[in-house]
Amino acid sequence: MKAIVNVYLKEGVLDPQGKATRHALESMNFKSVQNVRIGKQIIITLDSEDREAAEKEVKEMCETLLANTVIEDYTIEIV
Protein backbone atom coordinates (compact mmCIF):
# COMPACT_ATOMS: atom_id res chain seq x y z
CA MET A 1 0.00 0.00 0.00
CA LYS A 2 1.24 3.46 -0.80
CA ALA A 3 0.34 6.87 0.56
CA ILE A 4 0.75 9.87 -1.70
CA VAL A 5 1.07 13.01 0.38
CA ASN A 6 0.92 16.43 -1.23
CA VAL A 7 2.15 19.35 0.87
CA TYR A 8 1.69 22.92 -0.28
CA LEU A 9 1.58 26.41 1.21
CA LYS A 10 -1.80 27.48 2.56
CA GLU A 11 -4.01 29.77 0.52
CA GLY A 12 -3.14 33.29 1.61
CA VAL A 13 0.49 32.44 2.33
CA LEU A 14 2.58 33.88 -0.48
CA ASP A 15 4.25 31.16 -2.55
CA PRO A 16 7.30 32.88 -4.07
CA GLN A 17 8.30 29.85 -6.16
CA GLY A 18 4.80 29.59 -7.62
CA LYS A 19 4.80 33.31 -8.36
CA ALA A 20 8.17 33.20 -10.13
CA THR A 21 7.04 30.19 -12.16
CA ARG A 22 3.79 31.92 -13.11
CA HIS A 23 5.76 34.92 -14.37
CA ALA A 24 8.00 32.62 -16.40
CA LEU A 25 4.99 30.87 -17.97
CA GLU A 26 3.42 34.23 -18.77
CA SER A 27 6.61 35.44 -20.42
CA MET A 28 6.52 32.28 -22.58
CA ASN A 29 3.07 33.39 -23.76
CA PHE A 30 0.98 30.81 -21.93
CA LYS A 31 -1.78 33.34 -21.63
CA SER A 32 -4.31 31.25 -19.78
CA VAL A 33 -2.15 30.87 -16.63
CA GLN A 34 -3.85 32.54 -13.70
CA ASN A 35 -2.05 31.13 -10.71
CA VAL A 36 0.71 28.62 -9.92
CA ARG A 37 1.23 26.94 -6.57
CA ILE A 38 4.26 24.77 -5.96
CA GLY A 39 4.28 22.02 -3.38
CA LYS A 40 6.00 18.75 -2.78
CA GLN A 41 4.89 15.18 -3.11
CA ILE A 42 5.96 12.55 -0.61
CA ILE A 43 5.31 8.90 -1.52
CA ILE A 44 5.33 6.52 1.41
CA THR A 45 5.31 2.76 1.01
CA LEU A 46 3.45 1.19 3.90
CA ASP A 47 3.36 -2.33 5.25
CA SER A 48 -0.35 -2.24 5.96
CA GLU A 49 -3.53 -3.93 4.80
CA ASP A 50 -5.94 -1.65 6.54
CA ARG A 51 -6.69 1.39 4.45
CA GLU A 52 -8.35 3.35 7.19
CA ALA A 53 -5.60 2.67 9.72
CA ALA A 54 -2.98 3.63 7.13
CA GLU A 55 -4.68 6.92 6.43
CA LYS A 56 -4.89 7.68 10.13
CA GLU A 57 -1.21 6.92 10.58
CA VAL A 58 -0.16 9.06 7.60
CA LYS A 59 -2.29 11.92 8.91
CA GLU A 60 -0.33 11.74 12.15
CA MET A 61 2.92 11.79 10.13
CA CYS A 62 1.72 14.93 8.35
CA GLU A 63 0.73 16.69 11.54
CA THR A 64 4.02 15.94 13.30
CA LEU A 65 6.67 16.04 10.58
CA LEU A 66 5.69 16.09 6.93
CA ALA A 67 3.84 19.42 6.96
CA ASN A 68 4.27 22.55 9.06
CA THR A 69 0.61 23.36 9.62
CA VAL A 70 1.46 26.97 10.50
CA ILE A 71 2.09 27.60 6.80
CA GLU A 72 1.20 24.41 4.94
CA ASP A 73 -1.82 22.26 4.06
CA TYR A 74 -1.64 18.66 2.92
CA THR A 75 -3.70 16.00 1.17
CA ILE A 76 -3.39 12.23 1.56
CA GLU A 77 -4.25 9.65 -1.07
CA ILE A 78 -3.96 5.94 -0.29
CA VAL A 79 -3.33 3.79 -3.37
Place this chain on the structure above:
Amino acid sequence: MLDNQQTVMKVAILRFPGTNCEFDTQYAFGKLGHQTVLVWHKEESLPTDIDLVVVPGGFSYGDYLRSGSIARFSPIMKAVVEYADKGGKVLGICNGFQILTEAGLLPGALKRNNNLHFISKHQHLKVINNDNPFLNQCSNEEILTIPIAHADGNYYIDDEGLSKLEQNGQILLRYCDENGEREIVNGSVTSIAGICNETKNVFGLMPHPERAMESILGSEDGTKMLQGFEQ
Protein backbone atom coordinates in the same frame (compact mmCIF):
# COMPACT_ATOMS: atom_id res chain seq x y z
CA MET B 1 35.41 41.30 28.36
CA LEU B 2 34.21 40.46 31.83
CA ASP B 3 35.03 42.60 34.78
CA ASN B 4 35.35 41.05 38.22
CA GLN B 5 31.75 41.78 39.10
CA GLN B 6 30.31 39.50 36.46
CA THR B 7 29.84 35.80 36.69
CA VAL B 8 31.13 33.43 34.08
CA MET B 9 28.29 31.79 32.18
CA LYS B 10 28.25 28.20 31.06
CA VAL B 11 26.81 28.03 27.57
CA ALA B 12 25.68 24.79 25.92
CA ILE B 13 25.96 24.93 22.11
CA LEU B 14 24.09 22.22 20.21
CA ARG B 15 25.50 20.40 17.18
CA PHE B 16 23.38 18.60 14.63
CA PRO B 17 24.66 16.97 11.44
CA GLY B 18 25.06 20.01 9.19
CA THR B 19 25.45 22.64 11.89
CA ASN B 20 28.27 24.98 10.86
CA CYS B 21 28.22 27.97 13.22
CA GLU B 22 29.01 26.13 16.44
CA PHE B 23 32.68 27.20 16.51
CA ASP B 24 31.89 30.85 15.71
CA THR B 25 29.39 30.76 18.55
CA GLN B 26 31.96 29.16 20.82
CA TYR B 27 34.49 31.84 19.85
CA ALA B 28 32.01 34.64 20.51
CA PHE B 29 31.08 33.51 24.03
CA GLY B 30 34.71 32.59 24.75
CA LYS B 31 35.77 36.09 23.75
CA LEU B 32 33.33 37.43 26.33
CA GLY B 33 34.99 35.23 28.97
CA HIS B 34 32.37 32.51 29.20
CA GLN B 35 32.64 28.73 29.26
CA THR B 36 31.13 26.80 26.40
CA VAL B 37 30.37 23.17 25.87
CA LEU B 38 29.39 21.58 22.55
CA VAL B 39 26.51 19.13 22.86
CA TRP B 40 25.95 16.48 20.18
CA HIS B 41 22.32 16.14 19.11
CA LYS B 42 22.15 12.48 20.12
CA GLU B 43 22.66 13.35 23.78
CA GLU B 44 19.48 12.98 25.79
CA SER B 45 20.32 15.52 28.47
CA LEU B 46 21.95 18.91 28.73
CA PRO B 47 25.02 19.47 30.92
CA THR B 48 24.16 20.51 34.46
CA ASP B 49 24.53 24.08 35.71
CA ILE B 50 24.25 25.73 32.32
CA ASP B 51 23.03 29.30 32.00
CA LEU B 52 22.09 29.30 28.34
CA VAL B 53 21.46 26.92 25.45
CA VAL B 54 22.37 28.14 21.97
CA VAL B 55 21.00 26.43 18.88
CA PRO B 56 23.50 27.71 16.31
CA GLY B 57 23.23 28.29 12.58
CA GLY B 58 23.95 25.95 9.70
CA PHE B 59 22.04 23.48 7.63
CA SER B 60 20.94 20.74 10.00
CA TYR B 61 20.04 17.62 8.01
CA GLY B 62 20.78 19.52 4.82
CA ASP B 63 17.55 21.52 5.25
CA TYR B 64 15.74 18.42 3.94
CA LEU B 65 11.94 18.53 4.00
CA ARG B 66 11.92 21.99 5.65
CA SER B 67 14.70 23.87 7.43
CA GLY B 68 14.84 22.64 11.02
CA SER B 69 12.02 20.12 10.62
CA ILE B 70 14.11 16.99 11.19
CA ALA B 71 16.51 18.42 13.78
CA ARG B 72 13.63 19.19 16.09
CA PHE B 73 13.14 15.44 16.58
CA SER B 74 16.75 14.85 17.65
CA PRO B 75 17.02 13.37 21.16
CA ILE B 76 18.58 16.53 22.63
CA MET B 77 15.57 18.65 21.65
CA LYS B 78 13.38 16.93 24.22
CA ALA B 79 15.81 18.10 26.90
CA VAL B 80 15.86 21.61 25.39
CA VAL B 81 12.05 21.81 25.48
CA GLU B 82 12.05 20.70 29.14
CA TYR B 83 14.80 23.20 29.95
CA ALA B 84 12.83 26.01 28.29
CA ASP B 85 9.58 24.97 29.97
CA LYS B 86 11.33 25.36 33.34
CA GLY B 87 12.37 28.90 32.40
CA GLY B 88 15.85 28.14 31.05
CA LYS B 89 17.18 30.57 28.45
CA VAL B 90 17.46 29.35 24.87
CA LEU B 91 18.81 31.31 21.90
CA GLY B 92 18.30 30.13 18.31
CA ILE B 93 20.37 31.78 15.59
CA CYS B 94 19.40 31.37 11.92
CA ASN B 95 18.91 27.59 11.48
CA GLY B 96 18.55 27.54 15.27
CA PHE B 97 15.61 29.95 14.96
CA GLN B 98 14.07 27.64 12.35
CA ILE B 99 14.52 24.63 14.65
CA LEU B 100 12.89 26.47 17.57
CA THR B 101 9.83 27.41 15.50
CA GLU B 102 9.54 23.85 14.19
CA ALA B 103 9.79 22.59 17.78
CA GLY B 104 6.96 24.91 18.79
CA LEU B 105 9.15 26.83 21.26
CA LEU B 106 8.61 29.98 19.21
CA PRO B 107 5.47 30.97 17.28
CA GLY B 108 5.27 31.32 13.50
CA ALA B 109 7.38 29.74 10.78
CA LEU B 110 10.25 30.62 8.44
CA LYS B 111 9.69 30.17 4.73
CA ARG B 112 11.74 30.65 1.59
CA ASN B 113 12.88 34.24 0.99
CA ASN B 114 10.49 36.05 -1.32
CA ASN B 115 13.20 36.64 -3.93
CA LEU B 116 14.18 32.92 -3.74
CA HIS B 117 17.83 33.88 -3.21
CA PHE B 118 20.25 32.97 -0.47
CA ILE B 119 20.91 36.41 1.02
CA SER B 120 24.34 36.94 2.59
CA LYS B 121 25.31 40.48 3.63
CA HIS B 122 25.66 42.93 6.47
CA GLN B 123 22.20 44.16 7.43
CA HIS B 124 20.88 47.00 9.57
CA LEU B 125 18.51 45.96 12.31
CA LYS B 126 16.37 48.05 14.62
CA VAL B 127 15.95 47.05 18.25
CA ILE B 128 12.19 46.99 18.87
CA ASN B 129 12.08 45.73 22.44
CA ASN B 130 14.96 45.55 24.92
CA ASP B 131 12.88 44.54 27.93
CA ASN B 132 14.15 40.96 27.93
CA PRO B 133 17.25 38.99 28.98
CA PHE B 134 18.68 39.10 25.44
CA LEU B 135 18.65 42.72 24.27
CA ASN B 136 18.86 44.51 27.63
CA GLN B 137 22.28 45.96 26.70
CA CYS B 138 20.79 47.60 23.59
CA SER B 139 18.51 50.66 23.49
CA ASN B 140 15.08 50.60 21.92
CA GLU B 141 15.22 52.06 18.38
CA GLU B 142 18.97 51.47 18.30
CA ILE B 143 20.27 50.49 14.87
CA LEU B 144 22.69 47.56 14.78
CA THR B 145 24.65 46.07 11.90
CA ILE B 146 24.72 42.28 11.91
CA PRO B 147 25.40 39.81 9.09
CA ILE B 148 22.55 37.75 7.67
CA ALA B 149 23.02 34.55 5.63
CA HIS B 150 19.89 32.58 4.86
CA ALA B 151 17.54 31.26 2.18
CA ASP B 152 14.62 30.54 4.51
CA GLY B 153 14.35 33.64 6.67
CA ASN B 154 10.96 34.86 5.58
CA TYR B 155 9.12 34.99 8.90
CA TYR B 156 5.42 34.19 8.69
CA ILE B 157 2.75 34.42 11.34
CA ASP B 158 -1.00 34.97 10.90
CA ASP B 159 -2.63 38.29 11.83
CA GLU B 160 -3.84 37.04 15.19
CA GLY B 161 -0.39 35.75 16.09
CA LEU B 162 1.18 39.00 14.96
CA SER B 163 -1.01 41.12 17.19
CA LYS B 164 -0.20 38.83 20.13
CA LEU B 165 3.52 39.32 19.46
CA GLU B 166 3.01 43.08 19.33
CA GLN B 167 0.90 43.23 22.49
CA ASN B 168 3.36 41.14 24.51
CA GLY B 169 6.48 42.93 23.30
CA GLN B 170 7.77 39.75 21.67
CA ILE B 171 9.06 41.40 18.51
CA LEU B 172 12.74 41.99 19.23
CA LEU B 173 14.30 43.09 15.95
CA ARG B 174 13.21 44.33 12.53
CA TYR B 175 15.20 44.74 9.33
CA CYS B 176 15.76 48.41 8.53
CA ASP B 177 17.89 50.72 6.42
CA GLU B 178 20.70 52.89 7.78
CA ASN B 179 18.15 55.50 8.87
CA GLY B 180 16.05 53.03 10.75
CA GLU B 181 13.24 52.85 8.19
CA ARG B 182 11.75 49.38 7.82
CA GLU B 183 13.30 47.46 4.96
CA ILE B 184 11.92 44.49 3.07
CA VAL B 185 14.82 42.05 3.01
CA ASN B 186 13.32 38.59 2.66
CA GLY B 187 9.56 39.14 2.82
CA SER B 188 9.18 38.68 6.60
CA VAL B 189 5.86 39.83 8.08
CA THR B 190 6.42 43.50 9.10
CA SER B 191 10.16 42.95 8.45
CA ILE B 192 10.57 40.85 11.60
CA ALA B 193 14.15 39.60 12.12
CA GLY B 194 13.88 38.25 15.67
CA ILE B 195 11.27 37.34 18.27
CA CYS B 196 10.93 35.75 21.69
CA ASN B 197 8.33 33.56 23.35
CA GLU B 198 5.63 34.88 25.65
CA THR B 199 7.63 34.19 28.82
CA LYS B 200 10.72 35.85 27.34
CA ASN B 201 13.18 33.04 27.86
CA VAL B 202 13.34 31.64 24.33
CA PHE B 203 14.81 33.86 21.61
CA GLY B 204 15.19 33.44 17.88
CA LEU B 205 16.70 35.60 15.17
CA MET B 206 17.88 35.13 11.60
CA PRO B 207 20.92 37.50 11.81
CA HIS B 208 24.21 36.18 13.20
CA PRO B 209 25.45 38.14 16.27
CA GLU B 210 28.31 35.64 16.66
CA ARG B 211 29.66 36.88 13.31
CA ALA B 212 29.71 40.48 14.53
CA MET B 213 32.30 40.29 17.29
CA GLU B 214 35.27 42.06 15.67
CA SER B 215 35.25 45.57 14.22
CA ILE B 216 37.99 44.54 11.78
CA LEU B 217 35.48 42.09 10.28
CA GLY B 218 32.84 44.78 9.80
CA SER B 219 30.92 44.96 13.05
CA GLU B 220 31.14 44.22 16.74
CA ASP B 221 27.47 44.92 17.42
CA GLY B 222 26.95 41.24 18.23
CA THR B 223 28.91 41.76 21.45
CA LYS B 224 26.26 43.73 23.27
CA MET B 225 23.56 41.33 22.12
CA LEU B 226 25.29 38.30 23.58
CA GLN B 227 26.35 40.27 26.69
CA GLY B 228 22.67 40.68 27.52
CA PHE B 229 22.64 37.15 28.86
CA GLU B 230 25.28 38.08 31.46
CA GLN B 231 22.84 40.23 33.38
